Amino acid sequence: MKTRDMNLTVALVLAGMTSACATVAPQQLVDVREEYATSSRGQASQLTPTDLYDAKKALDKANTEFSEHGDTLECRDYAYIAHRKIELTEVKARTEADRQKIAEAVKSGVVVRDSQAKATQAALTSTRDQMKEERRNNAAATNDLRAINAAQNKDLQATVGQLEVEKQARLAAETKLAGAMNDLKAIAAVKEETRGVVITLSGSVLFASGKYELLNTATTKLDQVAEALKAQDDDKRMVVEGHTDNRGSDQINQPLSLNRATAVRDYLVSRGVESAKISAVGMSSSRPITDNKTAEDRANNRRVEIVIGSPGLSAR
Amino acid sequence: MMTKVTTLLAVLGLAGCASAPLPPYQIDQAQASIRGAEEVGAAAVPAAALHLQLAKDETLEAQKMATAGDQRAVLVMARAQSDAELALGLAREFKVHGDALKAGEDLKAVRARGNP
Numbered sequence: 001m002k003t004r005d006m007n008l009t010v011a012l013v014l015a016g017m018t019s020a021c022a023t024v025a026p027q028q029l030v031d032v033r034e035e036y037a038t039s040s041r042g043q044a045s046q047l048t049p050t051d052l053y054d055a056k057k058a059l060d061k062a063n064t065e066f067s068e069h070g071d072t073l074e075c076r077d078y079a080y081i082a083h084r085k086i087e088l089t090e091v092k093a094r095t096e097a098d099r100q101k102i103a104e105a106v107k108s109g110v111v112v113r114d115s116q117a118k119a120t121q122a123a124l125t126s127t128r129d130q131m132k133e134e135r136r137n138n139a140a141a142t143n144d145l146r147a148i149n150a151a152q153n154k155d156l157q158a159t160v161g162q163l164e165v166e167k168q169a170r171l172a173a174e175t176k177l178a179g180a181m182n183d184l185k186a187i188a189a190v191k192e193e194t195r196g197v198v199i200t201l202s203g204s205v206l207f208a209s210g211k212y213e214l215l216n217t218a219t220t221k222l223d224q225v226a227e228a229l230k231a232q233d234d235d236k237r238m239v240v241e242g243h244t245d246n247r248g249s250d251q252i253n254q255p256l257s258l259n260r261a262t263a264v265r266d267y268l269v270s271r272g273v274e275s276a277k278i279s280a281v282g283m284s285s286s287r288p289i290t291d292n293k294t295a296e297d298r299a300n301n302r303r304v305e306i307v308i309g310s311p312g313l314s315a316r
Numbered sequence: 317m318m319t320k321v322t323t324l325l326a327v328l329g330l331a332g333c334a335s336a337p338l339p340p341y342q343i344d345q346a347q348a349s350i351r352g353a354e355e356v357g358a359a360a361v362p363a364a365a366l367h368l369q370l371a372k373d374e375t376l377e378a379q380k381m382a383t384a385g386d387q388r389a390v391l392v393m394a395r396a397q398s399d400a401e402l403a404l405g406l407a408r409e410f411k412v413h414g415d416a417l418k419a420g421e422d423l424k425a426v427r428a429r430g431n432p
Contacts, residue, residue, distance in 0.1 A: 077391035084398035091405040098409070098416035105419035112426050
């Protein structure tokens, strides 16, 4: 009997324990189980496996407590702790993910900065090379310019020297011309007219009456005239004009004045005056300088004029 | 045999009434976690501040229960420990997340500068 009573007591106790384990799990524990399942499928399993394992151990305690004692306060305490540990696991996983992002950003930043530094270095090197090339080109251009300048200076010096020589020659020629013209004024009338410089020689000094052969005494004067004409500028042209008084007809005076002018021209050419620059023309009595009333007037009208003028000068 | 059954019943029946003082190391661990959370600025992070306060409340509750001889004091202190650790984790996450955002912005700025 005692044995039977004892067996009954054990059966009752075991039945009581079994009934506690058979109760429905509290919602809190159910939620924690789901949380754990979710977390174990997420990034926590990769990033924070140790914390996830701690959470599992806490959940195991809650499950064990429930299976052994049912929905007790202790079971809920364990479930609470497991819930917090799962939360902590998730928090740590997110934190670790952020840390990895930071590391990746830093690494990428280093790569980008390194790339930028290399690009900057390359640009700098390129710029330096360009500057070197430009310096070389500038130096070459400078040398070329110096050579050009030197050549131009040389040419300029030569030109200046040549101009100086020409100037001196011109001065000498002008001096010579001035001297010749002054000497000429002693033997002939020299005056400036619009047609040019006019040298007037008296006919009586050069020719006998009615003749056109030069007197011996005339040649001395004409020699001086020739010197003055040779001293003229190269571009000057000269016309020898023969003039008579109004006695006699034009049939006589015209050829006489021309022959006299030609005789003078030919003599001057024989004394070195360039023939192409000097011509002769007979004016007869058409251009008297006085009115032919007196013997003196007529003597003045019998004359030879040598006109020195511009290249366009021609016989009238 | 009867003696063994009686002993088992006695253990089962008296288990809830036994005195269970808190182990000193457990109190130290919980308080260390609370201090750690406070040092990383948990009080200034709303989500962390909640768990920090829970941890403090549960610590006091556990100590009261221990004084009263309630064996559940150990588990309540463990709850305090888990809340304190979560507060610490949340506070750290807040700071690291901010750093991650800044690092992303910095990288974007560096890339925006582009190559010369």
